[in-house]
Amino acid sequence: MGKTTIAGTLARALSRSGHDVLALDCDANPMLGISLGLGAERTEELVSAREGLESGDTPHQPTAAGMEETFGTDAPDGVRLVVAARVEQVEPGCMCCGVSPHQLLRDMEGESRMVVGDLEAGTGTLMRMPQGGANLALVITQPTAKAMQVARHALEAAKQRAIPAVLIANRVRTDADVELIRTTMGPQVGIPMAILAVPEDAAVAQADQDGLAPADVAPESPAVLAVQRLGQSVSEFAGAR
Ligand SMILES: Nc1ncnc2c1ncn2[C@@H]1O[C@H](COP(=O)(O)OP(=O)(O)OP(=O)(O)O)[C@@H](O)[C@H]1O
Numbered sequence: 001m002g003k004t005t006i007a008g009t010l011a012r013a014l015s016r017s018g019h020d021v022l023a024l025d026c027d028a029n030p031m032l033g034i035s036l037g038l039g040a041e042r043t044e045e046l047v048s049a050r051e052g053l054e055s056g057d058t059p060h061q062p063t064a065a066g067m068e069e070t071f072g073t074d075a076p077d078g079v080r081l082v083v084a085a086r087v088e089q090v091e092p093g094c095m096c097c098g099v100s101p102h103q104l105l106r107d108m109e110g111e112s113r114m115v116v117g118d119l120e121a122g123t124g125t126l127m128r129m130p131q132g133g134a135n136l137a138l139v140i141t142q143p144t145a146k147a148m149q150v151a152r153h154a155l156e157a158a159k160q161r162a163i164p165a166v167l168i169a170n171r172v173r174t175d176a177d178v179e180l181i182r183t184t185m186g187p188q189v190g191i192p193m194a195i196l197a198v199p200e201d202a203a204v205a206q207a208d209q210d211g212l213a214p215a216d217v218a219p220e221s222p223a224v225l226a227v228q229r230l231g232q233s234v235s236e237f238a239g240a241r
């Protein structure tokens with residue numbers, strides 16, 4: 001649906017506009033590095049470090065700083081990428097397992113950094129978050145019945161946790177697509193929300209196919225420009241808090 005693509009592009013846009021950005025990959029299949037423009041090889045190295053936790057080759061990192069160091073790397077535009085995907089064997093008290101990113105977020109509280117998390121599909125990670133566990137949820141949907149159903153659950157989960165949410169209509173082709181999402185989802189969710197549209201964009205799909213970042217190979221393409229505007233909205237939201 002575009003979570004990883006949008007998260008990577010957004011993290012870079014926010015960093016370029018002056019924010020100190022940590023991109024947090026919380027997906028069991030961590031691919032955020034690709035969308036950030038880190039390349040397939042370096043992205044795979046980070047995956048191996050996580051896998052090393054299970055095999056015992058990588059020592060557990062009980063602090064946010066240790067985790068950032070061991071499972072992180074510098075990505076383009078000054079973004080710091082950290083892979084916090086779930087591992088199967090959870091040790092008690094070990095936050096590096098990334099069972100819920102809120103553990104890491106809690107440890108980072110008070111820092112001025114902006115964290116852009118790429119969560120797993122569905123609502124699992126959000127459901128494990130505590131009240132107010134994030135400042136903003138970007139719920140990404142597409143104009144299809146299935147995607148809208150999942151997004152509705154995600155918006156509901158955010159609302160229950162007092163996390164403000166913005167709905168992003170990705171891969172839209174026409175105004176009618178956005179309107180469909182607005183009319184289908186607005187009343188059911190029952191919260192006044194902004195809907196931001198990101199158009200279907202062949203250059204973005206091509207970048208992904210090539211394992212490259214849209215921000216590098218198609219910086220002026222309509223979807224990348226739309227995500228930049230999203231970044232401005234996120235910036236304003238953060239500034240107003
Ligand atoms: N606006 C867009 N225009 C064209 N293609 C897009 C757009 N957004 C995403 N895609 C394509 O859709 C596919 C899925 O995108 P992406 O990997 O970002 O989704 P995801 O939500 O992270 O998926 P997953 O749930 O598997 O993690 C990719 O091939 C990507 O290039």
Ligand SMILES: [Mg+2]
Binds near residue numbers: 004027
């Ligand atoms: Mg993804």
